[in-house]
Amino acid sequence: MLKNYYPSCLAISVSMLALSACGTSMQARPVADLPPGVAGIWKSNGYGYVLDATEEYPRLFHHTLEFCVEDTDTAALLSYYLTPDNLAYDSEGRAIYFSPTLEDYKIELQSIPRRPQTCGLELASDPLTVFDSFASYMDTHYAFFDLYDVDWKKAAAASRQNISSKTTDGELADILAELIEPIQDAHLSLELKVKGKERVLNPGRSSVGNALRRIAERDGTSIKKLNNQMMQQYWMTDVKKDILNGDGKMMADDMIQFGIVSDNIGYIAIAAEAGYAGKGEYSEDADLAVLNETLDQAISTFNEASAKAVIIDLSVNFGGYDFISRAIAERFAVQPSLAYTKYAADSSNQTPYPISITPYAGSRYTGPVVLVTSNVTVSAGEMLTMALRTQPNVTHVGETTRGAHSDVLEKKLPNGWRLKLSNEVYHDHEGKFWEGRGIPPHVPMQIFKPDNPFEGHVEAILSIIDRIDKGEFSAPSSSKPHHRGK
Incomplete structure (x- = not known):
């Protein structure tokens, strides 16, 4: 599920299980080209979709008891995901279940004899x-x-x-x-x-955004300008120059940086969980392939240096795909575990759906890991946080995360405006609910100065490096860490 991905769609939340159109130019596939069994009329259990696949091209409607708004952009995206690999059927043909690529959580579509009366009628836009x-x-x-x-x-x-x-x-x-x-x-x-x-x-x-807003008002400058300045400083000065000393490697379309600090401590900073292939949205397979290439090199760097610990820095992380988050976590996992559960609050089925991680079969790092977060760690970055916190070799340090977990459900208004909202409920592996609250670290530490977020990050990371050098944040003996795991 593509969630909160900064470089795309005007830097706001997008999602794919929520079928975010986000200005797509994609054309709907003809109904004749869709998998067998899709032809018909379907209503989703939760999410508010009505799919009419009885005409030449599928039609998608956003339906509530009071309204029904047709959305051709979302219909095109839905037709993209309606493939044999992403569909399942019940034995009686009364429901189909679909999911995005590389996810197994599915939305149920129930067969209905006809569209609701309001779907297809012309709607005023006053x-x-x-x-x-x-x-x-x-x-x-x-x-x-x-x-x-x-x-x-x-x-x-x-x-x-x-x-x-x-x-x-x-x-x-x-x-x-x-x-x-x-x-x-x-x-x-x-x-x-x-x-x-x-x-x-x-x-x-x-909290960083609020601080930048206060600075912008004080100095009479634009918040957009300050945001750009802070991202430039964080990524190119703080991480690349001051932490990695210019000796690190930047990969995945500049979304990931990694290297060795303080002789034998690994460091990897991840800005998002999407966009790695540079092909825009809906390039899941390509993004995963680039991620695996990047992590192969990063893990090799850490293991060849016999790194005594690895810092995973999510201090600024704008989210992306959940499956990318889990793929990253699996490179540092020492045991299989439940990562989190989810369900749709607007569905009749509110049984929490379990989503797990398994240690990666290839190259991985299984020594002590220090995970660093802040209030700018959001969405899929928080899914990565949840997944990593299930592992006994991981210590979570820093600030409480943002607390925005639901995939983003997008709805078209009659005048073409687009509303994006949260309709899903996530719980961590212990059943704890962090939506709106954020995930608290094991070891609290200030990452960005509250009055000036241009400062604090480098000092916090250097402090963590110093504490690792002094023997802190070592993995519990029960995790039996080693550096060349398979």
């Missing part, structure tokens, strides 16, 4: 209809109102009083922004255009 569809999507699918202490029905009803047929797009955007502001969810956003200009409403901001 301000009240747009608002009501937005409110309906949120009410039907959003999973965490209680977590953020929001009475959605009451808040939506109050906001609706401010809307009339004369409400402009800009005014409507402001009303929606105020409505969702209390929901500090990094996976909640609304992409829209006002007078031809793109705008993104996203109430969920990291």
Whole structure:
């Protein structure tokens, strides 16, 4: 599932199990080219999809009790994932189950005799209809109102009083922004255009993001400029120059850096769990192939140096694919384990679905691992955090993660705006729920200075290196670590 991937889609959340269209130019495959058994009409259990595969091309609708909005972009993406490898069928033909490439978690599509009456009808795009569809999507699918202490029905009803047929797009955007502001969810956003200009409403901001915003207001500069400056400093100065001394290696389309620090300590920084092949979204196989090549070289570097420990730095990690997260964790795993569970809160089946990791069959590092996170570790970066924390050779150090775990469910509004929200519930291997709270480290440590996030990261990593050199963070004896695992 492609989750929160910084370089794509205007640096906001995207997801593939949630069928994020994100401006795709992909064309839908004809129904005749889809696998046997797909022809028919289907309604998803949760997620709010109605799929009509009875015509020449599949049609996809976003359905609630009050609304039904057709989405040709998402229909094209769904047809891409409807392949024999990604489908399963029940024995009576009453349901099909689909998943993205390299994932086994599946969405159930139940056979229905006909489309809901509202699906396929022309829908108005006036301000009240747009608002009501937005409110309906949120009410039907959003999973965490209680977590953020929001009475959605009451808040939506109050906001609706401010809307009339004369409400402009800009005014409507402001009303929606105020409505969702209390929901500090990094996976909640609304992409829209006002007078031809793109705008993104996203109430969920990291502590670093909030600090940069305060600096921008103080200095009269743009938050976008400060964000770019910080990423440039973090990746090219902090990691490449100050930590790796210019001797590291940058691979995976510049998403991963690794090398040896302090003579015999391995270090790997991972900025995202996607984009490694440089081919954009929906290149899962290519991304995994590049990851494996990158990790082969990184693990070889660590093992040839007989590294006494490896630091996995996720201090700035924007997420990506869950299967990439698990593939990384498996290169440092010493035992099979449950990584996490998930279910859709808007589904009738809320049995937690277990997702596990198994030690990689090839080259891996099984000595002590120090995992470093911050409040900028988000989404699939948190799935990697969960997976690594199941291993006895891993010590989690740093700041609590962001707490945005659900895949992003995307919904099209009648006027073309796109809402993205959280509808899935994740628990870690111990059954603990960290959505909205973030995953707390075993060893708390400040990574970025609260008042100036341009400082702190290098000092924190150097402190960790020093503590490893002094014998801290060694693996428990029960893990029986060795450096050339298979």
